[in-house]
Structures are given as structure tokens and as C-alpha cells.
Amino acid sequence: MNKKLLTQIKNEWRSNLWLVTELLLVSVVMWYIVDYMYVKAAVYYEPRGFDISHCYLIQMGRLTDKSPDFIPNQTKEQQREDVKGLAERLKYRPDIEAVGFGQNSYPYNGSNSGTEVRYDTLQSPGWTIRRLVSPDFVRVFQYHGTRGETPEQLAELLSHPKNFLASDNLYKKRYGRDLTPLVGKQFYLFGDTTETYTLGASLEVVRYSDYEQAWNSYSMVKLLPENWYDVGLELCVRVKEDQDKDFITRLKADSEKLYRVGNVFIAEVRSFDDIRRNYQQSQTNSMRSYILGMVFLLLNIFLGLLGTFWFRTQQRRGEIALMKSLGGTDHSVFVRQLVEGLLLLVIATIPAVFINWNLANSELNAWMNGTTIEGGRFIITVLISFILIALMIVVGIWIPARKAMKVQPAEALHNE
Numbered sequence: 001m002n003k004k005l006l007t008q009i010k011n012e013w014r015s016n017l018w019l020v021t022e023l024l025l026v027s028v029v030m031w032y033i034v035d036y037m038y039v040k041a042a043v044y045y046e047p048r049g050f051d052i053s054h055c056y057l058i059q060m061g062r063l064t065d066k067s068p069d070f071i072p073n074q075t076k077e078q079q080r081e082d083v084k085g086l087a088e089r090l091k092y093r094p095d096i097e098a099v100g101f102g103q104n105s106y107p108y109n110g111s112n113s114g115t116e117v118r119y120d121t122l123q124s125p126g127w128t129i130r131r132l133v134s135p136d137f138v139r140v141f142q143y144h145g146t147r148g149e150t151p152e153q154l155a156e157l158l159s160h161p162k163n164f165l166a167s168d169n170l171y172k173k174r175y176g177r178d179l180t181p182l183v184g185k186q187f188y189l190f191g192d193t194t195e196t197y198t199l200g201a202s203l204e205v206v207r208y209s210d211y212e213q214a215w216n217s218y219s220m221v222k223l224l225p226e227n228w229y230d231v232g233l234e235l236c237v238r239v240k241e242d243q244d245k246d247f248i249t250r251l252k253a254d255s256e257k258l259y260r261v262g263n264v265f266i267a268e269v270r271s272f273d274d275i276r277r278n279y280q281q282s283q284t285n286s287m288r289s290y291i292l293g294m295v296f297l298l299l300n301i302f303l304g305l306l307g308t309f310w311f312r313t314q315q316r317r318g319e320i321a322l323m324k325s326l327g328g329t330d331h332s333v334f335v336r337q338l339v340e341g342l343l344l345l346v347i348a349t350i351p352a353v354f355i356n357w358n359l360a361n362s363e364l365n366a367w368m369n370g371t372t373i374e375g376g377r378f379i380i381t382v383l384i385s386f387i388l389i390a391l392m393i394v395v396g397i398w399i400p401a402r403k404a405m406k407v408q409p410a411e412a413l414h415n416e
Helices: 003-009 015-045 074-092 152-156 247-258 270-277 281-314 317-325 331-361 375-406 409-415
Strands: 055-062 095-103 118-119 129-135 163-167 186-189 196-201 221-225 234-239 263-272
Touching: 015 281, 015 331, 015 375, 055 247, 055 270, 074 095, 074 234, 074 263, 118 409, 152 163, 152 196, 152 221, 221 247, 247 263, 263 270, 270 281, 281 375, 331 375
Parallel strands: 129 221, 163 196
Antiparallel strands: 055 234, 055 263, 095 129, 095 234, 118 186, 163 221, 186 196
């Protein structure tokens, strides 16, 4: 059968040439769509390096002299003690697991500070995020070290003023080196070469948001000096797993009675689920629009291929009837039609792969991990594209072929 099939394809080369050309164009377009969606999905589901589940942001406020409870003439030290006192009270709340301070440090905040981390001749990228936090901040957001350090161990390391933490990819893009082997070494921070700090641990990469690639996310974490404590800091808490229900309502109800320390009070409480949604709303809407556009394009491709193979199979009703009259079974006839369609797809895929490779090599597709072409990614996207087109061909052949095989051979030949 294979020899006869190849002979038939050769004899019908004119019509098959147009079909192969169509499949070639479809394969290239399909690969481009699949590659784009693959990159977006892969980036979105990359490990974030943090966990915001059960986490809340508490915004602090300070009473003014218009309040009857205002305490006048406080020193800066007293004001700082009030801020620390509020955090201490929250730590003893039964439904709270961890409490931490940060300055431009929590996820999805859109505000950040940059810094420089230098080791010998290695220098971090200019957009390295500086996170100044209290030790328990890493417990709130569940940071982990590349050598298996738990959030608790990282908090202990961070409590030493001369230690700092940094993401493992800090020197990866520029120098091709991981940070993990440099744990325990002395570094220069903040552009100051007069004082050194010890790398306490290398962190699993902490991404800036769900749509930012880990490849481009760099950060270092340092202990927040106590003389920086102020109501403008980010007070973040993690509650126990079974305590999310009505936590904000319960905390607000207790805030005036239990959580006003000196002139400091709880002004607002927000869930990080809401913060994440609000911060990424425009990007999420944009992504949905892209996905809808891609799905619409895929639907058009599907209908086009479906129509092509449907019409092609319908035209062969007489041929199918003749094959059945000569002893062919429904199964053998269907397999022959299907193998022919898939064989034409394989022929079209070969030049399509070269075109796709050149498109990727010319940097005309989506970027990921600092490049547009990776062996594993390319193979996966080509295979997905091939499978999707193959499924479209199967559907385009299967439905009309089934109908054609139900017709009696004599009737079909008479109609021809």
C-alpha cells in the first residue's frame, strides 16, 4: 500500500504541490503562535521565589495634634519604638504566623530602589533591586536558599548586620556564573569599597511580578537599620493557613483597642491577592487580548485546513467506492486517506523547520532567558505545532471519509 500511495502522490503532484505549500505556510504561522504562547505560559509559571498566600499589607498611620489622643513632643526614638511596638503586638496575635518590615520590598509594589553588588571584578546589573527588610520579612514571603536554606534559617542569617542575601542569578547573564559558590565570601555593596559584607546565602530567584522573567529579575536583601523605622515602612504579615476568613475585618475591629501604640495606628489592611491583581491588571488584560487574538487565528487556521481536507476527501468519493468494491475495508480505506494527509504534512514540515529556525535565529520571535532560540524550546514548539496541524488534518479527513464510506460503492460510482 505504501508504494501505491507514494506513486499516487507523485502522479497527483500538481494538486499536492499546492497543498504542501499551504501546509508549509500554516506550519510556519502555527509555530510562531505556539512559540509565543509557550514563552508567555513558561514565564507565567516560572517559580516566583516568594509566596503571597495568606499574606497581608498593613499600612500604618500617625495621629496628628488634632486628635484628642495625640501624644505631643515625641522624640524620633520614641516614634521608632512605637512602630516596633505595633509589630511586636501583632507577633503575639494568635492568627498571625510572621511579621516583617520592608522598604520598597514587598512583591507587586511598583516601587523599588536599585543598588550595586560587587565581588572582585564581578558587578551586578544596574537594575538590581535593593530590599531592606527586617529578618522575619523572608519568613512572611517564604524565601528559600539555593542550598536548601529554609525561611527561618535565612531570617537568622539576615539578623546579622554584616550579612546580606542575593539572588543566585546576579552574575549569570553578564558572567555566566552562579552566586551559590560565593556564599561566605566578602562583597562590596551600595558602591562603597571601604566596607565589606558577607554573602549569607544565595536565594532562589525572586521575581518582580508574574510577567517578569526570572532571567531579568535581580535582587539583594539586607537588614533594615532600626533608625530607619517609620510609619512609612511596609508592615507585612503572614497569617496561619486556616485564619484567612474575615482576617481583615477581625484585625480592624481590634485595631483601636489593641494595636494603637503611642501615636501609631493601623490605617489600612490589604490582602496581597488584591495587591497582585490590581498591580498586574493592565498586563493581565493585555495578555488576555493577545490570547484571544491567537485563539481566533488558530480557529481560522483550523477552519481553513478542515475545509481543504474535507473538500479533498469529498472529491474522492468515487475513488473510495472503487477501493471498497475491490475488497478494501472501511479501516484500510480510512487509514490510506489519513496516511496520505499526514505524509504531505511531514513533507511540508521539513522546510518549515528550517524557516522557523532562521526566524528564531534572526530574533523575530519571542524572547526568553535572554535569547529567542533554545534547543529544547524549539523542539517542543515544533512538535506541538505538528501535532495541532495533524489533529486538524485528521478531523478534516475523518468526518467526510466516514460519510463517504457509508455510501454503497455502486451508488457512488453511478453518481460519479
